[in-house]
Amino acid sequence: MTRLKVAMIGCGWVAGSQVERGFAVLPEQFEVAVAADLDPSRAEAFAARHGIPRMAASLDAVLAMPDVDVVSICTPPNLHFGGVTAALAAGKHVICEKPFVASLAQLEAVRRAEAESGRRAMPIFQYRFGDGLARVKHVVDSGLAGKAYVSAVETAWRRGPDYYQVPWRGKLASELGGVLLTQAIHMHDLLFFLMGPAATVAGFKTTRVNPVEVEDCAVGSLRMADGSLASLTATLGSAKQITRMRFCFEHVAFEVQGDGNDAGRPAELEWTVIPASPEAGERIARAMAELPPGKANFARQFELFHDALATGAPFPVTLDDAQRSLELITALFHAAETGTVVDLPIGPGHSRYEGWVSRA
Ligand SMILES: NC(=O)c1ccc[n+]([C@@H]2O[C@H](COP(=O)([O-])OP(=O)(O)OC[C@H]3O[C@@H](n4cnc5c(N)ncnc54)[C@H](O)[C@@H]3O)[C@@H](O)[C@H]2O)c1
Structure with a gap:
């Protein structure tokens, strides 16, 4: 069984939960090799708490590490899209926290980035x-x-x-x-x-x-x-x-x-x-x-992620699942702010395809 080396990007609350309830439960499948955070004191404390051998100060530094197989994006929501696409382009598989990205247009861009890179991205819904x-x-x-x-x-x-x-x-x-x-x-x-x-x-x-x-x-x-x-x-x-x-x-x-x-x-x-x-x-x-x-929880999602990479099967949470979720957010924001009823799917012609937050 291939043991995948994982880098945690953003060493806050959820990153700790992913390690404790996920990667640490599956020591044969995963090794958490890097703790990366813009704030070095957070990376240091996180690495010490979870016994992680290496630290980094940015995603870019992690993407330059040839032995890292998977990056897990645990940064605030507005940073997810940039992180996911950069990691795919660098040849890494990606796990990304919810909300997966900030618009339906960005989700389509992730689909294209997957196809171009030959690497895969899994949204979190543990x-x-x-x-x-x-x-x-x-x-x-x-x-x-x-x-x-x-x-x-x-x-x-x-x-x-x-x-x-x-x-x-x-x-x-x-x-x-x-x-x-x-x-x-x-x-x-x-x-x-x-x-x-x-x-x-x-x-x-x-x-x-x-x-x-x-x-x-x-x-x-x-x-x-x-x-x-x-x-x-x-x-x-x-x-x-x-x-x-x-x-x-x-x-x-x-x-x-x-x-x-x-x-x-x-x-x-x-x-x-x-x-x-x-x-x-x-x-x-x-x-x-x-x-x-x-x-249960992260352990089951990560176990199925590992299986899927080994067999080529779909991930346990797919980009289609992220799309349903983001489409609901987009539709609810639009319905609530305009007093209308929204039919799905929401395509490129919709005023909120590029983002549910109204720029009006
Ligand atoms: N799946 C879940 O149950 C669950 C639970 C909580 C949070 N989340 C999601 O996880 C994400 C993070 O939430 P949190 O509560 O852990 O936040 P947090 O504020 O506790 O941690 C975020 C960390 O990211 C770091 N960071 C910010 N920008 C960075 C960058 N460019 N590069 C590297 N590190 C950077 C911050 O310094 C901080 O340590 C959010 O999207 C949130 O919605 C998911």
Whole structure:
């Protein structure tokens, strides 16, 4: 098995989580070889904490290191596109945090950069990976759940002034959005992972919790491509952190609720299964029991990334997944700011194709 050498670009909060919950769990597949940060004291502290042998002061310095196979971009959102395209051009495979890039136009440019370089880029959506959701997805994909009716996805989280002490947060130019882009993006990816793409989007957003530029309360109404409907609720002002989801199908309803620390790992929790009949319940229980337990979160996403590079299979999170996510953000921003309903997909002729943040 090839052991891939990874460089972490940006040694902040999420980089630590990727190492602890991901790369360090898979020592046969990965070696975290470099810690890179513009701030040398952060790179140094990070390298010391995680036992990383080498440090660098910039992405360019890392890209000049011939032995680095993979760079993991963990910098603020507005820097992702430049990092991903530079790394591909330098012949590295790339893992990049959410939001993957800052527009649908940039996503197309990444597709071209992949084709030109022969290297590949994987967006992060680690919330997808856990036994609870895997079992539910297995039932849905097998057809046992039947026709989809409605889905409800609630991201009721809490962020206060201390969160916004980090300079890039809360500003449209650097965070690129608020609760929709930074927190609820994971739960909305879970909706697409389970139910497929959306076809039409309406919504509202506002800023009511903190004195910031970005939205901290939002709702959306979606018609999915399969004809079912979905509602989205997101806030950073919930008294307690709660993630809650309900998916209603012809033969079964699935529910999950994660409170406190569990709000950040809905896929790993045990989902409530409410069958419409005892027969449906038996069939669904049998199907769920077929699936062996596996790794969760970053560890599972990185394990599948390693497998995909070895076999040429698609990554566990693809550029098409990033496109669905960015298309939802673009559509919700447009719908909320213009009072219109947006049909997907959003193509190059749309006024927000080059970026969802209105320049008006
Ligand atoms: N997947 C998740 O669950 C999850 C969780 C938190 C954050 N994130 C995402 O990860 C990204 C980083 O968030 P964070 O909370 O870790 O931020 P952070 O502020 O804690 O860390 C960012 C780091 O990047 C460094 N940096 C900035 N510009 C750089 C550059 N040009 N080159 C190298 N280093 C640079 C900063 O010095 C800082 O150390 C964001 O896109 C955020 O949305 C994802």
